Amino acid sequence: MPKLIPVSLLALGLFTVTFAVNLQAPLYDAYAAESDVGATAVTVAFAAYVGGLMPTLLLLGGLSDRIGRRIPIALALILGAVATALLVQVPSWTSLVIARFLLGIGTGLATTAGTAYMTEILGADRAKNAALIVTSATSLGFGGGALATGISLGVQGPTLLPASYIVLFIAAPILAALAFGLPRIDKPRPVSLLRLPVFPSGTWMFGAAMALAWSTTGMTIAVVPLELAAN
Template identity: 35%
Template sequence: MSVSALPDNQIPPPSGTVPPRRRRRELNPPAAFAALAVVFVLFMAASSAPSPLYVVYQQRWDFSATTLTTVFAVYVLGMIAALLVLGALSDHLGRRPVLLSAIALEAASMAVFLVADSVSLLLVARLVQGVATGAAMTALGAALADLNPAHAPHRAGLVTGAAPTFGLGLGALGCGILVEYGPHPTRLVYVLLLAALLPAAAAVAALPETSLRRPGAARSLQPRLKVASHLRADLLRLVPILVASWALGGLYLSLGPSVAAGLFGLSSHVVGGLVVTLLTVPACLTAIALRGRPVSHTLALGAGLLLAGTLVALTGIEADSLLTAALGTVVAGVGFGASALATFGTLARMAAPSERGELFSVAFVISYLSFSVPAVVAGIATTHIGLHETSVAYAATVAFLAALALLAQWLRSRQAPDRGTCPQT
């Protein structure tokens, strides 16, 4: 029996040991699941919080768009390195110690952000934050799948699909408001995030351990991308939509506030945060609204709306129409949410507990390479050919990728009907 199929009040003891007496401070499985969801949102909110600040840093330290997107990409570099090295570690040591270590690293990155007075320190902070987030994400995804309540076996997929988009939007908008109206614009958000990490650490320390300890932890640290052979075909089918959706997200989180200021003349930092929120909040709401729908339908819907929304936003940029660009962003956000729901929901249900850490690691590497590499290329292009031309070329490329994803899903649906459903509560 898999861990996710166990009743809510039953967590397996480590193999070969006498079942330990439940500690008073240990959370019961439903509370532990809720705590993990909140911690997931917190990590993602922290990751997007610097987005509205990039323009502030750029004005204070006078660096180029290439440097701006390099700061953005260093975070993803750290994340991918952690996914490659640490992705399977929680399958060997347990979810709790990996998550506690990730929270400690996240707190260290917040401390560096607080004292940052140069691009160099900003790069260090983002690199450490990337490592922390990468270590946390696979352990969080696997732990949520382990703790799935028996009466709603796909709930972990819903949280894993919705939490990133909700957290990204919350962090960007919250930071934008603090920068615009609060004191110490480049400090306050990090103080608040650092304070939020304290109860997060306490909650993780009280989690029941759901992953059986097994040998091979040191061997698992060798950088690799590994997926069990019986899972590879299903993962490959998800690659086109992963690339299209996360490439769009990378554009909005790296250059979105700059586009709002440079192309539409909107200098408010709240607007910079809203640019990200217009994409991510519809994505989160869509993931909730479409739970229980067949996976094939949801993937096709996601690809189609990504294509349509990107084309509408591109039209808005070309016509200098803020309303059209905003409408396209919302439509693309709905497509992003449908894509995340179906892809991560599929990942959550198709792997055994011992395979989940590695599988989520590979999926997140694909997602965040798509998230970062195009954004860095866009930053270099902005420096040399301009923001408008780069935005148009980037949006056109994302639209092309979305069309490929839609075609791939159509071909797959013709080959074999899909019987799976998206996560539901």
């Protein structure tokens, strides 16, 4: 199989996983209204994503080394679809919290497996290219989900089932199935599932800057839609 095919499929899978993460952002005000909660509660729901992401990164960081790269990526895609389906079936603040938690788990599974898998497909001598592809795919996904729902709502009008959700429901299972058709290059190893973070000397300022940027982005995504709806 030419490398272009697995690289493209893996990049598309990682894009779709992160596409689902902020897919529901333009509907935060609708979910808040269903449960009669305010901006603080919506911010808590947004933060539930971290509650799923961080434990997955720390406690299951070595999962893909033990069972292979394909299963975590496929599972992440399915979790994204399940989380979104929950919001369609039960649109509420509680569902938003659960959905964000599941999306955090999915992102943790996909990112730990995805970068390693892309490097294995392209080869260790092209590790920088692999990291660039993964970063580009996930960055476009994080922004693309909210944008797609915003456009869908603009075209369809108010709805709890925008076209962007339907696209995810179609794409995620297909990509999850295709993930098992990707070449198995890695060799499972009996490593520890626990992966503690490593902070190289002199990098704390970069971590602090990223944390502040992420916090600001989270507050903006959670609060601005509510303010726009109110005005």
